[in-house]
Amino acid sequence: MSVATAGVGDRVDRRLSAWLPGDRQPGPTLLRTVALACALGVIGSYVSVLREITRVVGGTDQLLAIVVTAVGIGLLVAPFVSERVVIPLSALAWVGALLLYFSVAGIDLPTLVAQLDSVLSDVLTLARGLNLIRVVEARTMALAYAPVPAFLTWYLALRGRYAAAVVPAGLALCFLVLTGDASMGPTLAGAVAATGTVAFGELARRNAGFEALDVLTIVLVTMILCALFVPFVPGGGESPLVEGSGPGTLEGSIAGTPDRSLISGSVELSPEVRFTIDSEEPAYWRTGIYDRYTGDEWITTGGSTAYDGPLSTPPGRTDRLTQTVTVESPVQVMPAAASARSIDGEMTTFTEVDEHGQIYPSVPLTEGDQYTVESAVIDLDPSRLHSAGSEYPESIAARYLQQSDGQSDAFAARTDAIVEGADSPYETALRIESHLRDSKSYSLDVDRPDGDTASAFLLEMDEGYCVYFATTMVMMLREEGIPARYATGYTEGEQIDGDTWVVRGTDAHAWPEVYFPGVGWVPFEPTPADERDDVHQDRLESARENDNPDVDTDESEPEGPDPSNETQPGENESTTDPTDESPSTGTGNETVGETGGANGGDSSGESGFDVPTPSPEQLAMALLLVLGLAAAGYRSGLSRVVVGTIRLYWQRRSGEPARDAERAYRRLEILLGRRYRPRRPAESPRAYLDALSSEVTLDERVYDVALTRERATYGSGVTPADAEAAIDAVDALVGRYGPTGGRHE
Structure with a gap:
């Protein structure tokens, strides 16, 4: 092939190709330089997905260092070592990385061999949509996953094996697409970069000019635009766990999917009845536990197994509490007081338990379904909590002290100032709980902040609802080295008989749970209750006045005069336990009034023509469309x-x-x-x-x-x-x- 003698691109390519054996030199052209840049783009596409994972679980600096090192090694060995040597060594390195992951995860080689079928099943589960970010040792997996594809792709691209070069990094990206970790942006960028690597590489190999670039441009733009309408992987989003709790509702956030709890902006709640629960004592009816915080959502790590008998109980003193739950509207959650120990009834066959001890149904529940749960409720003795100490089990500390990279130094400084002088983890938790209750107001009309939610709520926001209070308290506790987690579910609801509670959508709630050695997980309540209770009751009475048939059961319908004609404020209110000393009491009754409309005086009802500002993604798509049309017009x-x-x-x-x-x-x-x-x-x-x-x-x-x-x-x-x-x-x-x-x- 001829060698160009002028141009910056030619000089760069000569320096690259001069390293390679004569029979592997693909031609020193500017097109080759572009092909190599596209190969780096393929690597960057999957690394960017892994970087989002390490941003949450830690290890971003190590990830980037590992990838840069792998690319550097590829640059060094490409001129001297053949594929017959490099590819087998790369395969061995990949196996070694997997063994490292299993070792950190606590699985030694004999156990791995003995449970190989289980390991392969787990890999298949990942490929079917289990996000890598839900893996307990996600940090180790990301670091082990990254280097080999980066090295091989860069090595093969430097040696002119353009089609083969896109395979390692392309497969790495495809697997992340299958797990659901890769979004449209990185996937599309990787596909375009892979196409560019092969196309520009072949043009360089054939010593072609730029006359074919218009055709390549048309192909790339067509790929991008088709990707907007044809999904890369069949399937769709998961249905909400509670029917009628779509986007914009608190239930839709905290019970949107079994593995995630979103942090939204302004929300609404429906007053419709979800459950009737027969229980001797009120409790928070927990439906989800989340341990991994991303800055704008909570994620449950680990998998689940079928319920096959009594579950473990907290290590401290507990009281037995039996609840019989009757489903009043379609749901896919199983509320129960913490901590569930055993389940009876027809639902036993369809019950799963996650690694946190939370129960879930494996099938949707419909109206009339019923199950009985026996829970071991922790005896909340303040003296025992105060003296519990801070000797946390390694498994607890490793899982429930995770922090995201988005938390600022100012967040840590403010937390330290709030808890200064606390002489125990329990005292620290009480101070944080009290600070949030006293310094923040309760409101459902909030804008979701950019960046880290906990930092923004503590440092910048004046009001929020339970999701914000619970998230911030959990992360403040973790900042102080105290294991904490985020729990969702429902407050006790309305007591309609001595032992019967009607639980509505307005009772959906989120709260923090704090671990105390020798005691277990203890719930706290940083959300102010007074305004919350008033909003709940107003929403319920409004729905009754509007003759909403789904807000009451036969037993919960009010007797006597119409509630709108009452003059005594306490005459027909919920008969929930007025004491609010225990974290397990109170009501998490979030709503913003009538569904789908603005309340009087709401500034959101402004009139006039408002031109929407296009997002960066929309501008990029428009630019690509113009570029494609221009290339098509030229051709x-x-x-x-x-x-x-x-x-x-x-x-x-x-x-x-x-x-x-x-x-x-x-x-x-x-x-x-x-x-x-x-x-x-x-x-x-x-x-x-x-x-x-x-x-x-x-x-x-x-x-x-x-x-x-x-x-x-x-x-x-x-x-x-x-x-x-x-x-x-x-x-x-x-x-x-x-x-x-x-x-x-």
Whole structure:
């Protein structure tokens, strides 16, 4: 292949290709440099997904260092070591990385061999959509996963194996797509970069020029636009766990999917009845436990297993509490007081237990389904909590002290100031709980902050609802080295009989749980209760006034006069336990009033035309669309037609008569070319007009314009008046004989 001798791209490529054996040099061209850049883009696409994981679980700096090192090693060995040596060594390195992960996860080699079928099943589960971020040792997996594909892709690209080069990093990205960790952006970027690697590499190998770039541009843009309408992986989003709790509702956030709890902005709640629970004591009816915080959502790590008998109980003193739960509307959660020990009834066969001890149904529950749970409720003795100490089991500390990279130094400093002087983890938790209750107001009308939610709520926001209070308290406790986790479910609801509780959508709630050695997980309540209770009762009474048939059971319907005519504020309110000393009491009754509408005086009802601001993604898609259309136009010749049409109908005066006369004649040639035939390359303007006049009768103004052009080019020149006359003549000819003219002879 020939070697280019000029240009920055050529010099860069010569330096790269000079390292390679002569039989592997693919040609020092700018196109090769672009192909190598695209190979780095493929690597960057999957590394960016792993970086999002390490941003949550830690290890971002190590990840980037490992990838850079792998790419550097590829650069060093590419000129000297053949594929027959490198590829087997890379496979061994990949196996070693997997063994490292299993070792950190506590699985030694004999156990791994004995449970190989289980390991393969877990890998298949990941490929079916279990996010890597839900893996307990996600940090180790990300670090072990990254280097080998990066090394191989860069090594093979440097050696001119472009098609083979995209395979390692491409497969790494595809697996992350299957797990659900890779979003549209990285996936699309990786696909485009892979196509660019192969396409530009082949152009460089064939020593081609840039004449084929318009075709490549059309292909790439078509790929991108098709990806907007054709999903890469079949499937869709998971249904909410509670029917009627879609986006914009608190239930939709805390019970959107079994593995995630979103942190939303403003939310609504439905007052519809979800459960009727028979229990001797009220409790928080827990439905989910989340341990991994990303900055804008909570995630449950680990998998689940089928319930096969009594579960473990907290290590401290507990009381037995039996609850019988009757489902009143379709759900896919199993509320129960913490901590569930045993389940009875037909649902036993369909119950699963996650690694945190939380029970879930494996099938949706429908109205009328019923199950009985026996729970071991912790005896909340303040003296025992105060003396519990801070000797946490390694398994607890490793899992429930995770922090995201988004938390600021200011967050840590403010937390330290709030808990200064606390002499025990229990005292620390009480101070944080009290601070949040006293310093923040309760409101459902909030904007979700950018960046880390806990930092924003503690340092910047003045109000929020239970999700914000619980999230912030958990992360403040973790900042102080105290294991904590985020729990969701329902408060006790409305007591309608001595031992019967009606639980509605307005009772959906989130709260923190704190671990105390020798005691177990203890719930706390940082959310202020007074305003919350008022909003709940107002929403319930409003729904009753509107004759909503789903807000009451036969037993919970109020007796006596219509609630709207009552004058005594406490006459027909919920008969929940008025004591609010225990974290297991109170109501988490979040709502923003009528569903789908704004309350009176809400500023969201402003009128007027508001032009939406396009997002960066929309601008990028628009730019790509324009680029693709431009390339398609160039390839099809449409661009030449458009440019010619513009030149035909419009001429800007330059102030130079000779130049204006020449431009007027070029416009005339465009008109004649479209009406009859274009001038041939070897044909002079005079010969062209003579040939046309022998076939058709030309307008006399055609000869006048041609004569003016000859005088301007070869004669004594033309005056401004002559040039203006030529322009006017062409304007008249275009108006009469052009595409929009009135005469077509």
